[in-house]
């Protein structure tokens with residue numbers, strides 16, 4: 644039975660990957676600073692810091708595959724705490740690669756690279772050869788880890804592959820990310836729990852796909868005969884405004900009646916446009932994103948209507964207090 648270590652496996656993407664690997668019959672070890680909320684009975688949990696070299700060595704020595712997701716993934720949080728974030732987003736990767744090099748060079752390593760590395764200045768379709776131009780400490784750290792993955796691959800003949808994931812969303816997405824922030828608000832507005840939603844730059848465009856589809860791509864990346872870099876994307880870009888408009892349409896509301904903008908959510912060095920070209924993964928991995936933009940929005944909004952329905956019931960019975968930043972009575 645293949646043994647796999649998912650570092651950062653309690654987080655959004657890591658827990659999705661741990662799940663699919665478990666269903667594919669892998670023995671899964673989740674390594675994270677906190678216990679996974681989604682831990683299944685067959686998965687093993689290792690609670691530890693990514694900089695705990697001894698524990699990383701011990702954990703790596705048990706497995707055949709390592710997926711590395713440990714990172715401060717919220718771009719604002721990484722900007723506000725750049726040094727703390729660098730511990731995870733830079734040194735963490737080095738720690739894992741060193742462990743693999745010293746313990747067992749046959750272990751296959753997956754690096755979670757990000758479309759943020761491109762910087763998004765132009766409207767070109769971005770592929771594995773496109774130039775990086777990071778715009779935030781998060782993106783700069785991702786470039787470092789991406790390059791390091793290549794360095795270990797080329798210097799030591801190790802199987803070190805990177806998946807350059809464009810924005811990947813699902814009902815499990817954290818509520819500070821724009822898609823989930825919108826779908827949560829739509830659910831709550833639909834249930835009469837709030838009336839307004841405050842966003843930042845409505846013109847920013849992203850290539851948004853369903854995280855469930857991307858997990859399959861990541862699996863295929865380590866299953867491929869060679870370690871390489873791979874763009875995982877849908878090949879379509881939409882604006883934040885498009886997302887909001889469609890999300891509000893699902894509950895028969897006009898987004899313009901509910902959305903306000905505030906400088907508070909604007910980014911100093913905004914990444915305006917990111918569009919991926921997944922041709923290489925389509926052709927060689929036989930992977931493609933199968934959930935459309937409309938289907939993605941629908942599944943997120945439906946999930947959040949369900950959550951808001953429960954919240955309303957609890958609120959009506961005085962069992963919870965309003966906690967959302969946009970209060971129930973605006």
Ligand code: F7E
Pocket residue numbers: 715716717718756757758759808809810811819820821822824841842843844845847848849883908909910913914915
């Ligand atoms: O922002 C704009 C914001 O925070 C998307 C992470 O997983 O994907 C994610 O990074 C866009 C930006 O994701 C609000 O300015 C407008 O242009 O949902 P986001 P992200 O920054 O693209 C990449 C691939 C990663 O690797 C990251 O780890 O939406 N935007 N108004 C807003 N964004 C937020 N968060 N909140 C707003 O109110």
